[in-house]
Amino acid sequence: MSDGTGLLDWLTTAEPAGAEPGLGEQGFPVVCPAGVGVADALVAWATLLHHHTGRREQVFRVVDGGADEVVRFTIDPAGRLAALAEQVTHALTAAEPYTPGAEPHGPGAEPLPVLVRGDGQVTGPLVLVLDGDGARLRYAPGGDAGMAARHAAHLAAVLAMPADRTVREVDPLSSAEQARLARWNDTATGYPSERRIEELFAEQAGRAPAHPAVVHGSTTLTYAELDRRSTSLAVSLLRAGLRPGEPVALLLPRTPELVVSALAVLKAGGCYLPVDPATGQERVAFTIEDSGARLLITSGRPPATPAGARVVDLDDHDWADEPEPVRPVPGDTAAPAYLMYTSGTTGRPKGVMIPHRGVVRLVRGVAYARLDATTRMAQVGATGFDASVWEIWGALLNGGTLHVLDRETFLDAEELCRALAGAGITTALFTSALFSRLASEDPAVFRPLRDLLVGGDVLPPEHAEAVLRASPGLRLVNAYGPTENAVISTVHTVAGPSGARVPIGRPVPNTTAYVLNQDRLPLPAGVPGDLYVGGDGMATGYHGRPELTERAFVRHDGRLLYRTGDRARRRPDGSIDFLGREDRQVKVRGFRVEPGEVETALLGVAGVSVAVVVPRRTPEPHLCAYVEGGVEAGHVRAEMERRLPAHLVPAHVVVLPALPLTANGKVDLAGLPAPEVATGGRAARDEVERILAGLWEDVLGVRGIGADDPLDRLGGSSLTATRVSALVRRRFGVACPVSAVLSARTVAELADTVRAADRTQVTGPRPGTATERTPLSPQQHGVHVEQVKDPADTQYNLPVVVDLPGPVDHERLTAALATLVERHEILRAGFAMDGDGRPYQWVREPWDVTIDAVALPWDEDPDVWARRWVRPFDLARPPLWRAALVRHAAGTRLVLDIHHLLTDGHALTLLMGEWAALVRGERPPEAELRYRDYAQWAAGPERRALSDGQRAFWEETFDRPVPPLDLPTSLPADRARPSVRTTEGGHLAFRFGRRRARAVRELARAESVTPFHVLLAAYTAFLGRVSGSADVTVGTAASGRHLPGVDRVQGMFVNTLCLRVRPSAELPFLQHLRAVAAHAVAAVDHQDHTLDVARHGRPSHGRHPLFDTFFAVQDTGLQRVDFLGGHPSWRPGLTGRTIFDLDLQIEVEPDDYAARWAYATALFLRPTVELFRDELLALLDAALADPGTPLGSLGEPLRAAASHDLSELAFDFDF
Structure with missing residues (x-):
């Protein structure tokens, strides 16, 4: 739903359902070969979904007989269907049980596609049913019948394809669909394609020399005067040495002189480069320098002349003399007519070169607007904005009149209406933002016009409808087009209500538009994809940027197309919906979000006239909404919470009297203020x-x-x-x-x-002098002890994986990492023992940092490779980290493996965020302290005093010995627990489900505790139930960053706390929750004291001395870091190790909790842990439904029928 790749995105389009009632429940038949089984159907369906969405990770729910399971596998686009069939067959054997309410939602959190064999009554947006009569596709009530019917036909097409075809070669469209797509792009019409702009202008000037050509206030230039003045200037340019095709910079505002100058440059055989003086001296200098322009036309001396540029000052030009004729330029319509700079995603503007043919195709022979001698065109486009091309030449190459309007006029609805009516203006092109602002002020402002084009962004349907109601004779056109395809590529005439979205229509004459998938294959109607445009308006490329030109302008079926970077989808009638910029897609809390989707929802709120959603990156990625209109921010946010999933709701809503606009009439994102919390709360009183x-x-x-x-x-x-x-x-x-x-x-x-509070001196680390040896911090000490016991163990390796969306500059990535290593000396730390056996850490000098470059065979799983690559570190030989950039069949992956002695969860988030910022060329703020400052302080008297002051709390907590937690294992009844603890581990991943997560947060809010406390209370109640103990200890983590100055320090600060709770069976869950929360908060407040394990721990016997199970709720923000378009994830499963018997780590997501339960494989089989998961979730559900229920009565124990040691289960699974 949020990223355009989800199942519901293309299922629920604007197309009205066309099936008869009840058909959705019966389903559309899927024609398939005889004997098609579950694996065959999964192969075909996954291939089709990959074709439609580009998603390689495929997850299905499969209901077959009594089994209801989740099947996962990864598609290799280069692999053949036969190989995928083998992979799917293997995935079916490794399927996991499906847990209702805890679906493993993918990006956008959409429901899973469901495959059913037999007549199972399973619901979902799409359900494929296999039975004795063949196959049929059911869709949910309210879904799009037309889309479902097409999907069924496409699925049948894939099922019939040969097994030796590769996944990326699959094209499921029928010949009829292919013919329709070709017909929609058959736009060739006659126009003077072999004539240049100045030729066509001369023709109009000769036809009506006295007709007004350009009007600005009291100044009017006739066609004859414009012809004469432009010829005079052209002569001067030729005398100045202008060469054919050479750019000439026009540093001029929106005035008649700009038109004269542009025409003069064309007559002299050059190409004009419009530069808006209002864009600032730095941008002006860059544009002129980058273009290589040697001639600069101005009106008055510029503040600073770029080096090497010769100024042609119009104020000094002699307009009085009759100019000598200029020899016509040979009729090369492929020569550049203008060079226009547009903002680049990298921050460096890029120059787009448009040929004469592109301009002529733009304004001659069009049907969407009446362009002729009666046209009186308003010019509101800024000098450097490509809309000015349509305005100027749309008037002058058709014999019309160009009316230059001042900015003060067109920004005021009343003034604009007066100007339009007073001058008899018939035609105008406005940006969407400016149109919306004016329409909200007065929908009748455009009534004097005959034709109004709106473009540059999404056209709000309510504003379009209001304007049409107020102006019955107006033709309103939604225009779309990138600068790279000469201003306008598609148009849609708005004739009535448009629903939630106004389409951008079909291609204009002599233009093409395609919606393609990631392999540049055409997508069917309703399926979102990448928008490509082509035709005679195509640019010749980016000036001086061959590598960028090659990436953006691509060949497709023998034609040159421009990849717009926009997401779009076709409607069944061939018109196109604009879905937003691909490069505006961001991940917010791990979910891909298209801001345009949120903007559409905002515009649906009564009173909102203009809306823009901006992704903000600090302190972590979030959305900020800016709206214009007479509304309250709280009301807008409440509406968003009601209409959108949580991850799409803007974190902040800012209401402004008017959104700032650029000179081009678009919303000025850089001019938007920092978000404020508009809650209406009182101001600070002191x-x-x-x-x-x-x-x-x-x-x-x-x-x-x-x-x-x-x-x-x-x-x-x-x-x-x-x-x-x-x-x-x-x-x-x-x-x-x-x-x-x-x-x-x-x-x-x-x-x-x-x-x-008592204003006593608060202790904390301070910057110190460098020493050769630094003691270990208390946090490091425990890890070091365990690691030294078994140097070959990887239990403390922390592997991090980033799946990157595209190629990466290896050299730049390495340079940024080297800077990171230099900034944070802990990344250069090694560990050794002194003569007395005391450990210390030392810092190595910087070295030439490297990142391994790995290219995997197409059939090798990168996870399998990573498990081999993750290996022990030699603590005495830094660095205690390694990095690799891995190219594999499915893309590019960055892998970082780092030892826990150097970092923790919060530090990893800082590390990856800083690394990404350095790659982007930013300079993140540096920490005030180094980790050695903290370690030195922790070994000193201030920290000991702090610890001593917290001793009483822990003495009271552990006033009695810690009992063992007698968990039911998978060991046979006659086998004892191993006397030596091993670290071999397995991992079970699952999700809590959105409804359950929402209920957890609601209970936490009602009780003024955190969701962590609710989940911890459920977990300890679960431990009490399965162990039969009313005295439970569990390990958990505290950030350790409560001391002044350590927030941004790289290093290991996390404290492991031992919580001790008493989950008595008679205790109501609500009382248990309150006790757990109070104890957990107190433990965090006393985290500086190191518990005496020898005194309070129990004998080992293969156990941890204080607790056997660990529990943590992670919200460090690691997965929310934007790392070159990918998002880091901690992957402990790659180590194949676990430190504890059971270690439940829960990651916070916007709508859910993602859990990863590590378990010691010497004690537990996976089915045992799956039973634990089911019982934990059942207990939590019962507690959420009625928090007053005693712990002993929360749900029915799932293992009531099993023996305590689960030996029968272990036997069944051949332990």
Whole structure:
């Protein structure tokens, strides 16, 4: 739904359903060969979905007899269908049980496609049913019958294809569909394609020399005067040495002189380069220098003349003399007519060269607007905006009149209407943003016009309908086209209500438009893809950028096409829907989001006239919505929460009287203010509240937090509370425990806590001098001890994977990593022992950093390769990390393996974020401290004093010995638990499901606790049930970044805490939750004390001395880091190790929780852990449904029929 690649995206199009009632329940027949089985159907369906969406990771729900399972596999586009069939057959044997409510949602969180053998009553947006009569495709009520019918036909086509065909060669479209696509692009019409612009102008000037050509205020130039003045200037340009095809810069505002100059350059055989003086001196200088223009036409001396440019000042030109004739330029219509610079995605503008033929095709022989001698065209396009090309030559090459309007006139609805009516203007082209603003002021503002074109962005349907109602005689045209295809490529005449989206229509004459998939194969109607345009308007390329030209202008069936970078889909009638910019797609909290989708929803809110959604990257990726209109921000946000999934709801809504516009009439994204939280909360009443509000604003990345605004709804969490706690300590010099921050619901409440706090000196690390040897921090010490016991173990390796969307500059990636290693000395650390056996760390000098370049065979799984690549580190020989850039059949992958001694979850997020920023050419802020500063402090008296002050809490917690947690294992009844703990591990991944996750968050909010506390309460209740113990210990993690100055320091700060809870069977879940939350918050507040394991731990016997199971809820933001378009993920499964008997790690997602349960394979088989998962989720469901239920009555134990040691289960699975 969010990225245009989901099942529902192309199923629910604007096409009205065309099937008779009830057909959706019966399904459309799928013609298929006899004997088609589940594997065959999966191969065909997965291939078809890959063709439609480009998605390689395929997940299906398969219902076959009594089995209801989830099947996963990865498509290799270069692989043959026969090889895919073998892969699918293997995937069916490794299928996982399907868990209702915990579907493994892909990007966009859409439901899974379902394959059913037999007559199973399974619902879903698309369900493929195999039975004795063949196959049929069912679709959900309210779905698109036409789309489902086409999908069934395409599926049948793939089923009939030979097995030796590769996946990327599959083209399921029928010959009738192919013929329709060809007909929609058969746009050839007659126009003077062999004549140049100045020739056609001369023809109009000779036909009506006294007719007004250009009007600006009181100035009027007739065709004869324009012809004479442009010829006079052309002579001067030739005398100045202008060469054929050479660019001439026009540094002029929107005036008649601009038109004179452009025509003069063409007459002299050059190509004109319009440069808007308002764009700023730096942009002007770049444009002229990059273009290589030697001649610069101005009106008055420019502030600074670029080096090597000769100025032709119109103020000094002698217009009085009758000019000598200019010899006509040979009729080469492929020669460039103009060079126009447009913004590039890399930040460097690129020059687009459009030939004469492209301009002539744009304005002659068109039917979507009446362009003739009666045309009076408004010019509102800025000098460097390609709309001016249509305005100027649309008038002058058809004998019409160009009316230059001042900016002050067309930005005011009343002034504009007066100007249009007073001058009798018939035709205009406005940007969507400017049109929407004017239409919201007065829908009748365009009534004097005959033809109005709107382009440059999405046309809001409600504004279009309002304008048409107020102007019955107006022809309103939605125009689309990139600069690279001469302004306009497709048009749609708006004739009535357009629904949720106004299409951009079909190609204009002598132009083509294709919606293609990732392999440049045509997509059927309704399926989103990449929009390519072509025809006679095509640019000749980017000036001086051959490599960019080669990437953007591609061959397709013998034709040259331009890849627009826009997402689109065709309607069944051939018209095209614009879906948004591909490069605006971002991942917000791990989900791909198209801002245009959110903008469409915003425009559906009553009172919103203009809307733009901007992805913000700090403090983490999120969406910010800016709207124009008489609405309240809170109302808009509430509407978004009602209409959209959580990951599509903007984090901030900013209401402005008017959105800033560029000189081109588009929304000026750079001019938008930083987001403010428009909650209407009261302002800070004193300095303490003001400072605290500022701290929260910095941490949350917002502005305008009021003293009484609810912090949890603004993004407050356990992690942000830890950061605020450290900032408060530094700013106010008071101890502010995390519990105090969490319990403060508003800035005002936190201010009360700060005012009442004891203003004693707060300890913390400070910058120190470099020493050759640095002691280990307490966090590092425990990891080091375990690693030294078995140097060959990889249990503390932290592999991170980034699947990148395209090729990567290996050299640039390496250079950025080298800078990162130089910035953070912990990345150069090694570890050794002194003469007394005490460990220390030392820092190596920088070296030539390298990244392995690996090219895998097409049939090798990159995960299988990575498991071999992840190997032990020699702690004495830094670096204790390695990186590889891996090319494989499905794309490019960056893999980083780093030792836990150097980093933790929060530090990894910082590391990957900084690395990506350095690759982009940014310079992230540097940390105030180094890790050695922290380690030195932690070994000193201040930290010992801090630890001593927290001792009493842990002494009380562990006043009695820790009992063993007697978990049911998969060991046979006659086999004892191994006396030596091993680290071989398996991993079970699953999701909680959106409904369950929402209920967890609602209960947390109602109880003023965090979702972590709710999940921890359920987990400890589960442990109590399966072990039969009412005294449970469990390990968990605290960030360790509560001290001043360490927030951005790279290194291992995470503290492992041992929580001890008592899940008595008679205790109501709500009371258990409150006790767990209070204990967890207190433990975090006392995390600086290192527990004496020898004193409080239990005898080992193959166990961890304090706890056997670990539990953590991760919200570090690692997967939300934008790393060159990919997103990092921690992949502990690549190590094949686990530190604990059971280790449940839960990753926070916008609508869900993704869980990864690691287990010791010496103790547990996968089916055992699957039973644990089912019982945990069942217990949680019961607790959420009725939190007052005693723990012992929460659901029915799933293992009631099994023996305690599960020996029968182990036997069945051949342990």
